Amino acid sequence: MRLSLSARDRRLFVESILAKKLGISLNSFVESAIDDLVNSLGTDIDPEAPETIETLIDACCVGETMFMRHAEHFSALKHWVSSRLSRPLSVWSAGCCTGEEAYSLAATLFPLSHDIEVLGTDVNLRFLRKARLARYTAWSLRSIDLTTCDYWLNTDQAGASVKRWLKKYVSFKRVNLLNVNEMTRYDAIFCRNVLMYFYPEVAQGVINSFAEHIKPGGVLFLGYYDPIPDENSLWRRVEYNNIVYYQLRERKKQSSRSPKTIELPKENRAPDKPVKRQPEQIKTSKSVSSQLSPKAVEESLPDPLKDEARLERYLADIYRYASSGKQEIALSIFEIAVDQFPFAAELYIIAALIFAELSQFSEAKVRARKACFLQPDSCYAQYVLGYCLAESGNVKQALNRFKQSQSYLEKIKAAEVVPLSQGLSISQLKRLLDDRLGDADESN
Numbered sequence: 001m002r003l004s005l006s007a008r009d010r011r012l013f014v015e016s017i018l019a020k021k022l023g024i025s026l027n028s029f030v031e032s033a034i035d036d037l038v039n040s041l042g043t044d045i046d047p048e049a050p051e052t053i054e055t056l057i058d059a060c061c062v063g064e065t066m067f068m069r070h071a072e073h074f075s076a077l078k079h080w081v082s083s084r085l086s087r088p089l090s091v092w093s094a095g096c097c098t099g100e101e102a103y104s105l106a107a108t109l110f111p112l113s114h115d116i117e118v119l120g121t122d123v124n125l126r127f128l129r130k131a132r133l134a135r136y137t138a139w140s141l142r143s144i145d146l147t148t149c150d151y152w153l154n155t156d157q158a159g160a161s162v163k164r165w166l167k168k169y170v171s172f173k174r175v176n177l178l179n180v181n182e183m184t185r186y187d188a189i190f191c192r193n194v195l196m197y198f199y200p201e202v203a204q205g206v207i208n209s210f211a212e213h214i215k216p217g218g219v220l221f222l223g224y225y226d227p228i229p230d231e232n233s234l235w236r237r238v239e240y241n242n243i244v245y246y247q248l249r250e251r252k253k254q255s256s257r258s259p260k261t262i263e264l265p266k267e268n269r270a271p272d273k274p275v276k277r278q279p280e281q282i283k284t285s286k287s288v289s290s291q292l293s294p295k296a297v298e299e300s301l302p303d304p305l306k307d308e309a310r311l312e313r314y315l316a317d318i319y320r321y322a323s324s325g326k327q328e329i330a331l332s333i334f335e336i337a338v339d340q341f342p343f344a345a346e347l348y349i350i351a352a353l354i355f356a357e358l359s360q361f362s363e364a365k366v367r368a369r370k371a372c373f374l375q376p377d378s379c380y381a382q383y384v385l386g387y388c389l390a391e392s393g394n395v396k397q398a399l400n401r402f403k404q405s406q407s408y409l410e411k412i413k414a415a416e417v418v419p420l421s422q423g424l425s426i427s428q429l430k431r432l433l434d435d436r437l438g439d440a441d442e443s444n
């Protein structure tokens with residue numbers, strides 16, 4: 001039965017479905033993104049139709065991912081695997097989006113063992129179809145050095161595809177994290193930047209349910225913005241090179257069950273999204289306990305940490321909408337964020353890249369120059385400005401910026417990731433600069 005609903009009623013319907021079907025809090029989204037979700041359903045809705053739910057799932061699961069995202073997690077996994085005697089390895093990429101994480105896991109583990117199995121799961125069918133195709137654009141490649149990945153990636157001008165031999169180690173399956181009872185047990189689980197969109201009590205239920213699907217002594221990797229396991233859970237905190245992950249404790253006579261679907265809060269309002277936890281706070285923080293809301297946690301943090309948490313949330317949202325082709329929403333979030341953080345160079349950098357992708361180079365150059373003004377010694381800000389200048393035809397000015405970027409890059413020591421770049425590796429930026437400067441030399 002189709003119903004004609006007002007905008008307010010459609011919003012309440014969206015809020016209810018996200019909570020009951022996925023455990024997701026509507027307050028995880030900025031207002032413009034909520035409007036996008038509501039509008040995706042149209043005015044006439046059949047609440048019981050499967051296609052209505054699928055439309056909403058597809059609209060709310062905005063993928064933002066890339067190969068080897070947060071490479072330090074993969075380094076920690078390699079260290080843990082190297083210390084194990086048994087060689088067969090199985091890893092579950094929970095909330096795998098379009099598959100970049102799952103293939104990254106297989107590429108990481110293959111040199112250690114050829115007896116590997118990686119399962120990628122997601123609730124979004126469109127994401128899973130793309131994951132199985134294993135064909136990606138340059139956006140997914142931005143955090144890797146392609147010269148070191150040619151043994152498992154085929155690259156061309158349009159992007160890259162995963163080689164067939166690696167694909168056979170990876171499979172994909174549709175799984176809703178609120179119902180994982182039929183899953184087997186794995187050596188490691190990666191569930192990163194997924195649970196931060198869930199209600200706190202549901203996120204804890206999912207974390208507890210992971211304990212039922214991990215082998216004895218197995219490990220769990222969560223994202224930097226995700227809630228952490230309760231202190232009394234089955235998970236113990238492990239730290240390696242300042243990277244935190246969680247290992248299953250020795251079993252006692254207790255078990256965890258998968259979380260059930262939830263009802264909306266009585267006031268019909270979802271709690272705020274959990275904030276990023278700093279490593280030094282993890283031991284004492286009880287912020288993800290169902291007895292303490294994320295809003296209370298954020299208010300209890302010192303002001304600098306509050307600001308960092310809000311800025312990281314804005315950046316994550318801008319990236320995920322931009323990477324899914326929703327640049328207008330991404331730019332609207334940028335405007336909200338820059339009003340609160342007018343001196344955050346990374347905001348102007350990402351806005352410059354979005355405008356450049358839209359071929360609005362005048363706007364792109366304005367944002368890139370602002371980033372260089374705020375962070376004049378940033379090799380990445382200088383590179384982005386050079387890129388915007390080059391794409392708009394200002395080759396000579398671009399060349400000067402690339403040279404400036406190169407000189408600043410040479411001064412960076414003991415860092416794997418370029419500051420302000422949201423994941424670009426030092427080696428990758430060096431290669432990009434070498435290509436740009438090499439083209440200039442050839443033209444002369």
